[in-house]
Amino acid sequence: MSEAVMEPTGGAGVVHDWSKDKQVFGVPWGKAMMWIFLLSDTFIFSCFLVGYMSVRISTTDPWPNPSEVFALSFGGEPIPLILIAIMTFILITSSGTMALAVNMGYRKDRKKTFWLMVATAVLGASFVGMQAFEWTKLIVDEGVRPWSNPMGAAQFGSSFFMITGFHGMHVSAGVIYLLVIANRVRNGFYEKRGGNYEIVEITGLYWHFVDLVWVFIFALFYLW
């Protein structure tokens, strides 16, 4: 140990120790960080969905039938769950336009990337709009509250507002995120930084995750 190299201690030592490892993931750091954020978000949504599962199992009151609660009439017989089905298809359409935007970004086709991202944001905004309509109908017409509702177990309202509210917040944040990045693609912000459009894929990861969560909400809350 005579030739021992003096390593820094204290605060400098912390920085030294944490930064001496080699890179683990062969992806840009932004992408790795987005994946880790999405992993933590997975656990948040899982906690909501597991909480919903346990209150639905443990209540002795009847659970309202989502198929009827979310039915919508266009003049004639109410069609079961139709608004939710339309919202699902809108989100899937937006996932497709986002996937194409990522591809066009790597091809450095700025114009197509911009417009595909704008289309994704518009579809996302219309999803939030429909959700606002759904909430209004449920609160005003059906009298659903987080603490009670006339159709069955009180836990229906609390689970519904918590889960879809948190998801809707993610969609709204995603729309803003998309528009910010789309604008930067358009105005040449990334051209000045070496023309790297990895950020479009990172934005895409977030957007696809929002769609992914909806797949689980649709199956477990609306269909189950």
Add this chain to the structure above:
Amino acid sequence: MAAEGQQHPLKIYYIMWGALFVLSGMSYWTDFWDDGPIRTGAILLFMFLKAGGIVFIFMHMGWERRALKIAILGPPVALMVLIWLMSYEGFYIEDTRTEYYGESTFEPEPVHH
């Protein structure tokens, strides 16, 4: 390829897009089936097929290296334990509620449209 990121033929995305539409249509279709294990199984099957398609194709996880796959897809497996524990407890709570408070006397009102 690493420097240029995830580039794949457009055809893959169009196929996945179409598949998601078909699977969503089938998910919605299960709403018209009679309740039972077949419907429950179908809901879960379509859910996992859609989720897998989104993660592996649209989010490119299928083309990432295994280190990233394990780091991201591994931890959620622990959720299976949480789901099992909470459902087990949920049924227990339901039983004790029925035993001590009796059956529910809730009279549901019909949904108005």
